[in-house]
Amino acid sequence: MEIIITRSIEAWLLPPGGLLLVFILGFYLLQKHKRFGLTLFGAALLSLYALSTPFVAHRLLAWAESYPALTPEVSNAEGAQAIVLLGGGRYSGAPEYGMDTVGMEALERVRYAARLHRQTGLPIIVSGGAPLGEATTDAILMRDALHEFGVTEVWLEDQSRNTAENARFSKDLLAQRGMNKAYLVTHATHMARSVWAFERAGVAVIPAPTHFLSLRDPALPAHFQWLPDAGALQSSRIALREQLGRLWYWVRY
Secondary structure (H helix, E strand, O other), rough: OHHHHHHHHHHHOOOOHHHHHHHHHHHHHHOOOOHHHHHHHHHHHHHHHHOOOOHHHHHHHHOOOOOOOOOOOOOOOOOOEEEEEEEEEEEEEOOOOEEEEEOHHHHHHHHHHHHHHHHHHEEEEEEOOOOOOOOOOOHHHHHHHHOOOOOOEEEOOOOOOOHHHHHHHHHHHHHHOOEEEEEEEHHHHHHHHHHHHHHEEEEEEEEEEEEEOOOOOOOOOEEEEEHOOOHHHHHHHHHHHHHHHHHHHHHHH
């Protein structure tokens, strides 16, 4: 139930839903408060344009992606004892597989965790339950994907429904094995909130972010940075969602 509520709130606070509400409010106020209504219209339109430009989107993403990538060759000099891989969603009812499988974001994380495993030899904890009551947990889907990458030393944490629970239940799994330090694999935009959750749960983590969305295409002409683009609006939404998520976790947990 909590995930349904939070996603509903996100839909109406973040773009484009939040801007749509401002448009509606501006229209409603036009009759009695014309100047204020027009101001809201203008603010919503300007915000929609700004958030749809690569220039603004890249800067919001850079703000969200506060942890740098590890060096390409990882030696584990920091003394990590495991790799914790956070779930990133699923591809439900995939017709070409005949079942659910990992989604695009989860697959990106799985691939990088498999690389870290090959470099360090550390076991991987896959963390993710079935937040919407699915028959198969995210952890099982990620484990199966890791097997396809040749990784067999995988431990399941399949009860969590959000990042805070990822941290709490992964801590229990680590503690059962006498461990307290791990590489943490998730998307670069999601890393700051994840580190906060794990450190609050008492787990020492080494951030191992993947998929940096803030990297600019060097071949993109400069003036293209100011052209509205649906992908840029989605990127802005991702960055703003993380900031909203950090605020919510600070209040909630």
